[in-house]
Amino acid sequence: MSTTNALVSIDHFRMDFGKTTVIKDLSFSVKKGETFGFLGSNGSGKTTTIRALLGIYQPTSGKLLINGQPYAVNGDVKLGYLPEERGLYKKEKVLDIMVYFGQLKGMSRSQAKNWSLDYLRHVELEAKSTFRLDKLSSGQQQKVQLGIAVMNNPDLLILDEPTKGFDPINRRLLMDIIEEHQQKGATVIFVTHQMEEVERLCDRILLLKDGQRRLYGTVDDVKDEFGTVVLEVVSDYPIPANEKLYSIERKEGKVTTLQPKANLLMIQRSLTSSGVTYTRFELKRPSLDDIFVKVYGGTTEEKSYYA
C-alpha cells in the first residue's frame, strides 16, 4: 500500500468486539487534499473504523495513523468530525453550543462567535442563533452539527453519513459546504452508502464488505475495472427474457438495465420482433450504485488498484 503523501494511513487494522470480528484486516490510505469515499452497507464496519482512527475505540490490532501519528486531540492536524450518531446539547442555545465547540477546537470566544454567526447566516439559521437547540427541526439541528464539524477550517474532515436526515435542498447546501472545504485544501473522508454524492465529490473510494476491503481506487478506475458496460432501455413494454442475447439486471419503472451478451443490433432486432418499442436504447457504464448492489449481491471478487 502506498502511503506517500498520505494524511491517513490504516495498516492491517482488525477490530473484535468480544467474539465478533467487525473488521478483519483492513489497509488503505487517504492522501492529503483528496476526498475519499468510504463506502459500505449498514453494519459493514465504516463507523467502527473511523472511531478506531480517532482513538475512541482501541483496535484489536493494526496501525491507524493521522499524519504518521495515532490521533491526538491536541495534535498538529485540525480535525472536523461529524459522527453518524448525531446529537448536541439539546437544552442549550444554538450559538452557545457552537461557541463552546469552537473554543474546544482552539478558537477564541470572539472568533468562535463571529464564525458561528457567519455560518448560521450562510445556512439561513441566523434568526435561530438564540433558540434552544431542541426548538429547531431535526434538519436545522443537522446543519448546526455540520457547522460545528467544519469549524476552525479543519485539515481533515470526516463526515459519517452526512446527508442523513437532509432534504434535497439542504443536501445540496451540504455538498456546497463540503466542496468549499475541499477547495480550501481539506482532506475529506466521506463515509456513506449514498453513491450519488460519492460520484460527485470523491477522488477515490473504498468499498467495505464483511469487514474487508472489496473495492479500492479512483471512481473511474473502479467503474472501468469492475463493471462491464450495461444497456439501458426505456420502454412502456416489459422486456422479455432472452438469455442468449442479454440478462436483465434491474428494472425500475420504465427503465430496464440489461447485461448484453450479443451485439446491440441483434438485441434491437430481437426486441422489435417481440413488439417492444422503446424511447431510449443506450449503452452505459455502471454507476457506483450498480457496483454497490452487485458487490452486496455477493457476486464480486475483490478488486484492488492500489494494493
Next chain:
Amino acid sequence: MHNLGTVVRFEVSRTLKKKSFWIAALAVPIIVGLVGAVIYFSNKTTDTQSKNLANEHYSLGVTDNSHLIVPEFLKAVGAVQMSDKTTGQAAVKSGKIDAYFYYPTEISKQPVEVYGKDVGLFKNSRYQELADQLLKQSISSTTNPSVRSILQSTVSYNQTTFTSKGEVDKGFLKLIAPGIFLVLFYFMIATFGNQILTSVTEEKENRVIEMILATIKPTTLLVGKLFSLIILALIQMFVILLPTIAGYFLFKNQLSLPNFDLSTLPIDPVAITLGAVIFIVSYLMYTAILMTLGAAMPTAKEAGGFFGAVMALTFGPLYAAPLFITSPDSLIVQILSYFPLTAPIPLLLRNAVGNLPLVPALISITILIITTIFVIRIGVRIFRFGALEYSRKLSLKEIIGRRS
C-alpha cells in the same frame, strides 16, 4: 383505557428484569438492617455508658447550703465538704479536684451549680448525673413530705466545665464551626448528587459524546465536569446562605430572632482545618463515584437505582451517630471511619465532637484521596469505553477487560 393492562404488565415485567431495580430495592432493607443492628448496639452502649458515668469515681468537693444531702452519701463517693462556692470553683479551675457541686439554700427556686474538669463533651455529663443522683437519693431517704415534694418539681442544674488551662469550656458551641462541614457535606450531596449523575448520562442520552471525545481528552472532560460541579454546588450553597444571613442581620430585631454573638464561638483551627479537608476530599470522592456511575449507565433513569444505593451507603452511618460520639474506639466505628464509602459521615461527626485524633484522621484522609484518584481513573476508563454504549450499561468484566 384500552390496553392499560398490557402497558402495566409490560412496564412492571421489564422493570423487574432490571438489575438496577433489585440493587436499589435490596440496598435499602440491607442497609436499614445493618444500621438497625448498629443502632441497637449503639443504644445499648450509650445506655450502659450513661449509667456508668454516674458511678465513675473522681475527686469531688461539695457545698450543701440546702442541707438536704445525706453526709453518708457524700462520704460514699469520697466527696469533701467545702465551705464556700468560690473555694470550690477555684479548686476545680486549678485542677486540685475534678468536680465541685454547690447545692443552694432553696433547691426548688435556685439552680444547683456543677463545676467540673473538661473530660469531653459527652463524658462531662457525669458530673450532673452524680449531682442529681446524690440529691434524689438524699430526698428519697427522708420522710418529710415538704422535702419529698421537691422530687415532684423540676430541679435545674447549671454546669460549667473548665479546660486544662482553667478556661471555661464552651461545650456545644465547640461543635458549631467544625460541624458546619458535616452539614455542608450532607447538603451538597443531597441536593447536588443527582445533578452530578445526570451531567454525564445527559451527554450520552443527547448523543453528543462522540463529538466531544474527538475534540477533547476524556480525562479533561471528566475532571472539568468534576470541578464545574463543585463550583456550581458552592454557588448553590451561597445562593441559599447569603440571603439567609443577610435576612438575619436585617430583620433580627423585627422578627425577635435570637442574638448570636459570633465572637464567643470557639474556633479550633486544627478541627476546622481537618473538617475542611475531610469535607473537600469526601465531596470529591462522591462526585467522582457518581460521575463514574453516570458514565457506566446508558440513561439517568437507569443510574437512579444505583444512585439510591450510593446515597444509602453515604448517609446510612448517620443512624449510628450516637456510637461515633460515645464509642469512637469501638470496632464498628473504626471500620466505618476507615472504609472510604462510609467514612465521610463518621469522620466529620467525630471531628465535630472532638474525638477524632489527628493520626487516624490523616490515615482516613489518605485513604479517601487514594480512593478518589482510583475512582477518577476508573471513571475515565468507563467514560472512554462506555461513552458510546448508548443503550446498555458496561459490565465490570468489560471495563476491566478492555485494553487501554
